[in-house]
Amino acid sequence: MATKRLQNVSEKTVELALKEKADQAQAASFMWDSALTRFANSQIHQNVASKAGGVALKIVIDKRIGTLTVNTLEENRIKETIKQAVKIAKITPPNREFTGLPKPEKWAPIQGAFDKDTANCSPDYRADIVGEAIDTAHSKSPIVKAVAGSFSTEMLAFAVSNSLGVSAWAKISLASINTTVISELDGSEGFGYAEQSSRNVKDIRPAQIADRAAEKSISSVKPKKLSPGEYETVLSPLAVGTIFNYLGYIGFSATPFQDGQSFVKYHLKEQVFDRKVSVKDDARDEHSLIAVPVDGEGVPKKAVKLVDAGVVSERSICYDSLTGGREKGKRSTGHSFPPITSGFGQARPMPINVVAAPGDAAIEEMIKETGRGIFVTRFHYVNPVDPTKAILTGLTRDGTFLIEKGEIVGPIVNMRFTDSMLSALKRVPMIGKELEQGETATVPAIKLEKLRFTGVTQH
Amino acid sequence: MMFSELGKKSLEEAVREGASYADIRIGKIFDENLTIKRGVPERVTLLQKSGFGVRAIAKGAWGFASSVDLTKNEIVETTRRAVKIALASSRLKKKDVALTPQTTQRDKYTTPLKRDPFKVPLDEKLDVLLQAERTVAGHSNLIKSSSAFFRAVREEKLFMNTDGSEIIQEITWCGGGLLGIAVRNSEVQRRSYPSPFRGSFSTKGYEFFQTLDLPGHAKEVGQEAVDLLDAEKCPSEETNLVIRGDQLALQIHESCGHPTELDRALGTEADYAGTSFLTPEKLGKLRYGSDKVNIVADATVPGGLGTFGYDDEGTKAKQAYLVKKGLFTGYQTSRETAHELELEESSGGMRADSPLALPLIRMTNINLLPGDWKAEEIVEDTKSGILMLTNTSWSIDDKRLNFQFGTEIAWKIRNGSKGKMLKNPTYTGITPEFWGSCNAISKDDWMMWGTPNCGKGVPGQVMYVGHGCGTARFRSVRVGLIK
Missing domain, CATH: 3.30.2290.10 (PmbA/TldD superfamily)
Structure with a gap:
């Protein structure tokens, strides 16, 4: 009714x-x-x-x-x-x-x-x-x-x-x-x-x-400090979801793309990520939770291939009618925000139904294949440092563990990463077979060959 | 039915339903937002929001319900809903909610204005923005995106509670800013004026927007954005860091404002924004900064974006010390959290971003009090260091200890003089170590910076807060975090 x-x-x-x-x-x-x-x-x-x-x-x-x-x-x-x-x-x-x-x-x-x-x-x-x-x-x-x-x-x-x-x-x-x-x-x-x-x-x-x-x-009490540096890293789906949500905001939105601030603009049709990485935005996918068939302008929501086997292109960009009208040959992909009142400002068109393709690994296998690395449960206060190079910074939180010789050996004090996702996602040896459904992103766990940690906090 | 009659009806209903305390806020918000981008009006919008929210304590627990429908029937239904929710909360309580005493208030407060921003013709405001934006864009072909912003907000609200308070407030703020983005190949640099996040804002009238003089600063915005393309990269080193107010404001916000919110320190934000390293046993004992550092929460400072007459649970606006001569001495509190620490009164920090939202402990104006220096003298006194301006990225951990900021622009300081321009500056530190290294604070360029985008809470709320500060210097800070 x-x-x-x-x-x-x-x-x-x-x-x-x-x-x-x-x-x-x-x-x-x-x-x-x-x-x-x-x-x-x-x-x-x-x-x-x-x-x-x-x-x-x-x-x-x-x-x-x-x-x-x-x-x-x-x-x-x-x-x-x-x-x-x-x-x-x-x-x-x-x-x-x-x-x-x-x-x-x-x-x-x-x-x-x-x-x-x-x-x-x-x-x-x-x-x-x-x-x-x-x-x-x-x-x-x-x-x-x-x-x-x-x-x-x-x-x-x-x-x-x-x-x-x-x-x-x-x-x-x-x-x-x-x-x-x-x-x-x-x-x-x-x-x-x-x-x-x-x-x-x-x-x-x-x-x-x-x-x-x-x-x-319970497993996180009495953490030890690990020195900053580059580490093999296993990211749980929560951490992966945060990364892809930020890439959506700074890269796959038409607003930064047209302002020249999106990394996608400078890597069209390039193999920027590992071939195993494929990500789409699709409100009609069974995993999508904000399952709206149309956007805030009544335009049907189209599925957009954000990353296709590691490649980004002009077709990776999400448009509303205004940004679509600015570029010749482009039109809205149905990414205007639903009409809910907010004083925060005009939301840019961006993916809110991100679904990543699963791989074939279990998290336990990713840990087993790690010589010395870090397991991250989730990230805190991530923000772009240089959107054009997809450099993000943020901290680990709520369960960060050291992996040695294929086993989790104990908790570590939370660490800050500052790294380009173009570099971090370039070599992804393993992707999880299970997808975890989040409000705006459904993604698997992934293992990165390296992530650059630049600091350590005190808890 | 008048708002006060609706309010009275709600409070009577709450008591009848079993509430031991209730308050209601009825309000209207007018939010005008103008953006000129690349020569066209990208955004000319007016948001009108109205409604009410009822907060009730029943069986010793809180309930809150709100609605946009300002009718007598809806007020009664929503009030009953708030009490019902409180009863559900009471099933999972460890102890009864108690509030610190408060003087009953019957008062009115209006933001003093010289020129009402809502009465200024729209075309006059748009003309200023167009002129300024075109000047930024016209500086160089390398400016690929330029924007000019104006925003004015008016909040009219009535607060009533079962203690007998009845407070009417009309709070108005406005301001604006400029942004220029220069692009060459894949190199992108940006400059904002007077601060990022669409500018700076103040609880003043249109006269504040006029003092910003956007057209007068537009050329410099374009010039610096383009110059940054050729600037040297910020070196990676440990050095003396001089921070100007438009960045220092956010440093204060993140590393002092949030950790001194008592709800965080007591663990009630643990699931989202996190907790705080400033736990209650450290109050009055922990050395937060050097003896030069004095920080207050002050909702009374004229023009501050967090200035008002009363907070959203009826506590009169006041000034409270958070850090005095470097010592951690106080929290921002509510009536409930003040009672938890057996404090005599609330600091008056409860604010909601609309009548539909639950008040939370929010910053008002968190100000670093002026020191003895002139900003220029700080640079002259620095043999070697870096001067950083205007925030562009920010991140801090969930206890507010490890932070990292990026700014739009920086300059080398050599032998007391500003030298070469630096691009992509970043710095990092641990909060008490960083403030402990503060050895100079200016007084001559001290001003209020207004930030309208402080996020907190679940469901999320966005609050407008102020920060008073000038320029300050910190020793041995790690800069240049980007590879």
């Missing part, structure tokens, strides 16, 4: 905008209901629920564009909004790069993207799941000191209409749990982390997640 109501709101908004003499109009109305139970020190400390919604409106008058987002679905307030957006458009200078709103294209809903139980999950159910996670972690060992994390359930629905005939909608649900376990032995802390996301809340397995996090945490 939500999508039908939103379709009506969007269509009506476009109709009203045209009456106000707009040349073209686009309306994207949305509803976003979310709830999240957060825990720390083994108790719930934040427990929230929010009902948001509204309309994002774009008015075009002779290439002059005004956009206005208002968080109401009430017709009278939308009418006021249209008048304001028309005023904005009239006094805005023309955007010469604007080639028109998207034209209608065929699209089909994604089956199984929405689960009613997830959307209607109660605070008591969330408390049950959190309780199970906390109890499981503490039951692993008396050295488990504290359990933290969050468990969220949400639904997003949106409908997009425009005056050229676009009429499309999406409705998804998402449940996510993450758990951080802190252990302490003789004054030394050890951290461990695990997470799970699914379209269906009933898939969430708190005991498994807590068990995995607790095991890492």
